[in-house]
Amino acid sequence: MSIEHERNAFLKEKEQEKKKEAKQREREAREKEARKREKAEEKEKRRKEYNAQVAAVAAREQQKKKSEEKKKKNGQAAADKKVVVESAPKPRRSLLGLMFKLLLLLLLGLAGVAAACRFTDLRKEALCMPVNVAVDDGLSWAKEQEGVVRQLVQNLSSAAKEFLESTQASKN
Structure with a gap:
């Protein structure tokens, strides 16, 4: 069984x-x-x-x-x-463009006043004295900034050189 x-x-x-x-x-x-x-x-x-x-x-x-x-x-x-063709609508002027043009006009005016006070017989006038002082201050400030910019460029170039050397070393 x-x-x-x-x-x-x-x-x-x-x-x-x-x-x-x-x-x-x-x-x-x-x-x-x-x-x-x-x-x-x-x-x-x-x-x-x-x-x-x-x-x-x-x-x-x-x-x-x-x-x-x-x-x-x-x-x-x-x-x-024979319909008379309408002239194209004038493009709208932007506020930013207008502000830029006004700023440019102002800068040109200031440059004109500075040049007139600096290079003409007006330099002896009372109105041109503060303008000449401001131009002299601006020029001396620009010369100071030139030294700062040179130092900055020098620092950047040495940093870039170090970076390139380190990448070359890491590739090898």
């Missing part, structure tokens, strides 16, 4: 394996079907997007043709009626 019992146990085990394999195949088939459906949906989505793009391009072309035809008709009507 024990052989028959073992045989029954073996058959049950085989039956369970078959059921397991059947469930596995069924699960794989469902997954395959789901992937197939997703692919089809994605393909449909891409097709709809493409069709929408084609339709948009066609609509733009149609609109362009209509506007060109309208322009042609309006042009012919205008030629037939």
Whole structure:
């Protein structure tokens, strides 16, 4: 009986394996079907997007043709009626551009006054004394800044040289 019992146990085990394999195949088939459906949906989505793009391009072309035809008709009507062409509207001037022009005008005026006070007989006049003092102060300040700029350029060039040397060393 024990052989028959073992045989029954073996058959049950085989039956369970078959059921397991059947469930596995069924699960794989469902997954395959789901992937197939997703692919089809994605393909449909891409097709709809493409069709929408084609339709948009066609609509733009149609609109362009209509506007060109309208322009042609309006042009012919205008030629037939001999309508007086209006001048193009003047472009609006920006506030920033106006401010820039005023600043430039002011600087040119100051430079003119400074040049007149510096290089003409007016330099001895009372009005030109403070202008000459201001010009002298400005020139001395510029000379001081020249030294500062030279030092800054020197520091920058040495820093750049060190940086290049360090990058060369790190490459090697």
